[in-house]
Amino acid sequence: MRARVIYNPTSGKELMKRHLPDILAILEEAGYEASAYATTPEPDSAEQEARRAAIAGFDLVVAAGGDGTINQVINGIAPLEKRPRIGIIPGGTTNDYARALKIPRNDVLEAARVMLKKQTLKIDVGQADDHYFINIGAGGYLTELTYEVPSQLKSIFGYLAYIVKGAEMLPRVKPINMRLAYDDGVYEGEASMFFVGLTNSVGGFETIVPDAQLDDGKFSLIIVKTANLVEILRLIVKLLNGGKHVNDPGIIYTKTSHLEVAPMDDDVRLMMNLDGEYGGDAPMTFKALPQHIEFYVNLDEISEDSYAGDNEMREVSDAFVKEMEVLTQEDLNEDGKIS
Numbered sequence: 001m002r003a004r005v006i007y008n009p010t011s012g013k014e015l016m017k018r019h020l021p022d023i024l025a026i027l028e029e030a031g032y033e034a035s036a037y038a039t040t041p042e043p044d045s046a047e048q049e050a051r052r053a054a055i056a057g058f059d060l061v062v063a064a065g066g067d068g069t070i071n072q073v074i075n076g077i078a079p080l081e082k083r084p085r086i087g088i089i090p091g092g093t094t095n096d097y098a099r100a101l102k103i104p105r106n107d108v109l110e111a112a113r114v115m116l117k118k119q120t121l122k123i124d125v126g127q128a129d130d131h132y133f134i135n136i137g138a139g140g141y142l143t144e145l146t147y148e149v150p151s152q153l154k155s156i157f158g159y160l161a162y163i164v165k166g167a168e169m170l171p172r173v174k175p176i177n178m179r180l181a182y183d184d185g186v187y188e189g190e191a192s193m194f195f196v197g198l199t200n201s202v203g204g205f206e207t208i209v210p211d212a213q214l215d216d217g218k219f220s221l222i223i224v225k226t227a228n229l230v231e232i233l234r235l236i237v238k239l240l241n242g243g244k245h246v247n248d249p250g251i252i253y254t255k256t257s258h259l260e261v262a263p264m265d266d267d268v269r270l271m272m273n274l275d276g277e278y279g280g281d282a283p284m285t286f287k288a289l290p291q292h293i294e295f296y297v298n299l300d301e302i303s304e305d306s307y308a309g310d311n312e313m314r315e316v317s318d319a320f321v322k323e324m325e326v327l328t329q330e331d332l333n334e335d336g337k338i339s
Helices: 015-029 045-055 067-077 096-100 109-116 139-147 152-159 161-170 229-240 312-330
Strands: 002-007 033-038 060-065 085-090 119-126 131-133 136-139 176-184 185-191 193-197 219-224 250-258 258-263 271-274 277-281 284-296
Touching: 002 015, 002 045, 002 085, 015 033, 015 060, 015 109, 033 185, 045 060, 045 109, 060 067, 060 312, 067 085, 067 096, 067 131, 085 096, 085 109, 085 185, 109 284, 119 271, 131 277, 185 219, 193 258
Parallel strands: 002 033, 002 060, 060 085, 085 284
Antiparallel strands: 119 131, 119 284, 136 193, 136 271, 176 185, 176 258, 193 219, 219 250, 258 284, 271 277
């Protein structure tokens, strides 16, 4: 089997570059003939290399870098009919996707060793027109802080930079008239933001989408209808207090396999944010691609509520447990033998 490591040589204070020989040795131990490619400043460098490696028949592509590098690798592979497995070695600031897959975020070698456990999961991927994403798609004034946080500030303070910038921007937030069509209905009206999430980790927080599953073929859709500063602050407090915002009347929270987004005013620009980067303007159609790519994950650390897994086997297992409980209660005599 062959593995290709696509790494950002400047990510994580050049940790990837320094530890590359050790990363390749770990992959060799996992049974792969491993090689590496350093991304360049050219646009979509990681995406192009991921596509080339997949077409060349590599069995594994390892995305080593921040969420941007991972997103590019996914965009190179997701459109293809035959897709290699993906491994992740995080080296960015928030590392949302690594957090969701319970991959170590502070030690690149420990992250690489996750692949020695040979635990994989087929995970959903989002498609927005001809772009792909693995964590969130979003739009509205509240999402624009992602573009305004300086990269140097992100490197130093991580997700705290987003909080500081978000607090600065809140007084400027205003609603946009938008039309959002999803599985269970249509919302037409003002909203300060919407987003569709594929994992429970967004911007370093795990309570924004508290019941997200990695492989159920559904987005978690949140529509924030209010742009009132006091109400938004109240929602943030609820979010931080165990994800209680999902029941607030100022929010629509539902599951959907698709979403059609369009501004209702011709003179309004509605920019789309895909995995923290600008992904084009609405109108745009989002689709959840069920179990589209197989990832190496730290399955021992992932809550069973975070993935559906093999539903048929889980149903059989649950039925067996229930039968054993009934047998234990009704059919065993005092000697512990079946009567």
